[in-house]
Amino acid sequence: MSEAVQPVPRRFAVIGGGITGLAAAHRLIELSREAGRPAQIVQFEGSDRVGGVAGTIRVGDYLVETGADSFITNKPACVRLTERLGITDRLIKTEEAYRGSLVLRNGRPLPVPEGFMLLSPAKTWPILTSSIFSPWGKARMGLEFFIPKRTVSQSDDESLADFVRRRFGREALDRLVQPLVGGIYTSDPERLSLKATLPRFIEQEQRFGSLIRASRHEVSSKSQQAPNAKGGGARYSLFATFKDGMSDLFNTLATRVESSGQLRKQTRIDRIQHLSNGDVELFSQTGSCGEFDGVILAVPAFRAAALLESTSSPNSAAISTALKEIEYASTAIVLSGHKLSDIEHPLDSFGLVIPAIERRRVLAVSFSSRKFAGRAPEGRVILRTFVGGAMQPEQLEHPDERIEAIVRDELRSMLGVKGTPDFMIIARHNHSMPQYYVGHLERVRRINELLRGIPGIELAGNAYTGVGLPDCIDSAEQAAARLFQFAQASSQPQPH
Numbered sequence: 122m123s124e125a126v127q128p129v130p131r132r133f134a135v136i137g138g139g140i141t142g143l144a145a146a147h148r149l150i151e152l153s154r155e156a157g158r159p160a161q162i163v164q165f166e167g168s169d170r171v172g173g174v175a176g177t178i179r180v181g182d183y184l185v186e187t188g189a190d191s192f193i194t195n196k197p198a199c200v201r202l203t204e205r206l207g208i209t210d211r212l213i214k215t216e217e218a219y220r221g222s223l224v225l226r227n228g229r230p231l232p233v234p235e236g237f238m239l240l241s242p243a244k245t246w247p248i249l250t251s252s253i254f255s256p257w258g259k260a261r262m263g264l265e266f267f268i269p270k271r272t273v274s275q276s277d278d279e280s281l282a283d284f285v286r287r288r289f290g291r292e293a294l295d296r297l298v299q300p301l302v303g304g305i306y307t308s309d310p311e312r313l314s315l316k317a318t319l320p321r322f323i324e325q326e327q328r329f330g331s332l333i334r335a336s337r338h339e340v341s342s343k344s345q346q347a348p349n350a351k352g353g354g355a356r357y358s359l360f361a362t363f364k365d366g367m368s369d370l371f372n373t374l375a376t377r378v379e380s381s382g383q384l385r386k387q388t389r390i391d392r393i394q395h396l397s398n399g400d401v402e403l404f405s406q407t408g409s410c411g412e413f414d415g416v417i418l419a420v421p422a423f424r425a426a427a428l429l430e431s432t433s434s435p436n437s438a439a440i441s442t443a444l445k446e447i448e449y450a451s452t453a454i455v456l457s458g459h460k461l462s463d464i465e466h467p468l469d470s471f472g473l474v475i476p477a478i479e480r481r482r483v484l485a486v487s488f489s490s491r492k493f494a495g496r497a498p499e500g501r502v503i504l505r506t507f508v509g510g511a512m513q514p515e516q517l518e519h520p521d522e523r524i525e526a527i528v529r530d531e532l533r534s535m536l537g538v539k540g541t542p543d544f545m546i547i548a549r550h551n552h553s554m555p556q557y558y559v560g561h562l563e564r565v566r567r568i569n570e571l572l573r574g575i576p577g578i579e580l581a582g583n584a585y586t587g588v589g590l591p592d593c594i595d596s597a598e599q600a601a602a603r604l605f606q607f608a609q610a611s612s613q614p615q616p617h
Contacts, residue, residue, distance in 0.1 A: 130159040131608050132412065134403055136390045136428070137419035138166025139173025140590060141582045143374035144202065144597035145417045150381045151205070152605045162382030163411065165403070167389035171375045174550045177366025180543075182498040183458050184366055187548040189590055190489055190505070191215075191362040196591035198598065199370075200361075206373050212361050215471070219491040223473040224297055225481070225535060226253050230466060230473050233297065236336070240285060240298055240322050241265075243336035258292030263333075265289050270330045273323065278559045281318065282310040288332060300474035304485045306588065307450050307510030307554050317561040362493050385410075392431040393578070399611065401577050414611070415577040415604040419597060422447040422555060422584040429575065436574040443568045447561075447584050449552040450511040452484075455528045457504050458497065458543035465537025468502060473535065477512055483531045484510050501543065504532065511556055521547045555584040576611075579604045 131153070135146040146164045153160035170176070175188025192199045203209045223230040234247035242248045248259055265288045271279075281302060285294040299310050306313060315323060325335035363369040378384050392404040396412065403410040418425045426444035430437050461468075472487040487505040490497035497503050506528045509517040516524070525545050532538035565585050572580060581600035583593050 130161050131414045132161045132163070133604065133608070134401075134411070134413040134416045135162070135164040135419055136403070136416065137173075137582075138164060138168070138171040138375075138384070138386065139419065139582075139593075140175065140371060140374075141173075141593040141597045142166070142417070142419035143171060143371060143378065144594045145419050145581055145601045146378045146382060146384075147202075147374050148598045148601035149417075149605060150377065152601060156605075156609070162378065163413070164378055164382065164384045165388045165390050165405075165410065166384070166386045169387050171384070171386070172368060172371035174548075174553045175367055175371070177368035178546075180458065180546070183501075183503060183544070184496045185456050185458075185503060185546070186367055186489065186505070187454065187456065187546075188550070189367055190487070191360045191367075191492070192590040194359050194361050194591075196587075196589065196595070198591040198595035200591075202594055202598075203370070206370075206377070208363075208369070208373055211363050211365065211369060213364050213493060213495075215360050215492050216494060219468075219470055219488070221470040222301075223470050224253060224300055225473060225475045225479050226296065228479070228535070230535060232470070233301070233474075237297065237301075238336055238339075239301055240281075240319065241289075241325075241332035241336045243333075243339065253296050254292050258290060258296070261290035262293050266331050266333050268331070270326045273327070278314050278316050278562070279323075280311055280559050281313040281315045284315045284322070285310070288326070295478045296476055300476045300485070303477075303510065303512070304474050304507075306557065307452055307484065307507075307512075308556050308558075309511045312511075312556070312558045314557050314559045314561045317557040360492070364495060390428065393428050395432055395434060395575075395577070399577065413577075414608045415579070417579045417581055417597070417600050417604060419581045419600075421449065421552065421582065423449065423552070425580055425582075425584075429578070432575060432578070434575045436571045440568055440571040440575070443564055443571065444584075446564055448556045448558065450509070450554045450556055451514065451517050451549070451551045452507060452509040452554060453517055453524060453550065454548045455506040455508060455524060456544075456546045456548065457506070457528070457532075459502055459504060459538060460540060460543075461500055461502055463538060463540035464502070465539075466535075468536070475535075481531055481535070482513070482516055482527050483508050484513065486532070486536070504538075506532065510554070517549070517551075555588065557588075577604075577607065 133149050135142045142164055146162050149162050178185050194200050222233045224233050231253055234251045236244035236247055268288055282294055285298050325332050329335040375384060388405055390403050390405055394402045396402055400412045401416050402412045422444045426441040430441040468488045468491055471492045474485045475481050484507040489503040489505050508524060524547055579600040581596045586596055
């Protein structure tokens, strides 16, 4: 009696060791186990560490994040991943006592009006009593209730700036919306696509005719679920992080990948080649890194463009051109630890956003240890000051010493920060933030259409459908599912 023929294990590669690449490799491992089909998963990372631009470091008794310090939970991908990893017990939520945010107005930090939801106020009294806006600005915002909705077609794509000016007026945009949204996308609102970034506000305008009416409806419907919710700006009650820092997630994923596959650090893939048998071969500077049934490119769009160009497939030039059209901004985070006694401002919120019209040299300041417990020693605080972005790229041309001096000057002026910091570290994130400019969704649609002509390769990352951590994880897991489905279909016997 002959023995049953064992199926040949599929071989998958993931290029990139950031959160997207780690999530993609982990999902491929899960899918292979669920299908009962053996697979070899190899992940390639050019540097000597995983996590991409994010990471957690210890500075004495401080716990410091060099990249993202939290994730939003109303997008479920990250929460679901932590559940599957069995690490939800390590999550912590934001500190109730400091919820809320500040915005700089004429050099003074002022509270963001309670109930203000990025673009739209849900409550009237906080706006009327706020000194952020002039009487005319408040009246103009109130007129939004009566402004008719815009007739839109499927191809319409309005910039965030145009949308906000049309509905709420220039003051709302310049004094509050621009810095709040800029804190998320580090982008120029005159070019930022509303459809690609905050489509719910387009949907609210179409459904309710007014964003104020829509916001009130949303607050009313949620009041029973969260009767104690308060605070303006970003919805901080929905943010979470890990007790020991965000690297806990990256390291857990890396351990799972290494236990069931391979994680090859310091291996930069420079070229991809399609073989006559349908496989994909990867190359580094030292030569071939193996042949695979499929590959996920979990790298920035400009890196994916170069790799796809090397495939010499019929669509390679066109898709490479489309990927290069996705522009990127660079930022730096200046991390510093201070004695609370050295700071005049009470820091009674999660952070400060800074409108471009204030003409400061920094974008925002996050009061990191106010947001989450266990980040700073007693009587001390961590500040994370953001520099650069799409609207101030010239600031990143300075050497580190000059950026540190700028940040010290700005913190002294805005918050009354004196004395010598316990530490000051600069984390530069060059070309790290994709810009979702007007036309972005059409560009991504075209990229996906062209990619269908390059079998066995998938794209994932923050350049396509969302820039946050949950967006990256969702993008990674969808790419893994498509690649796994492709491999299953290609391994089925074809009818004669």
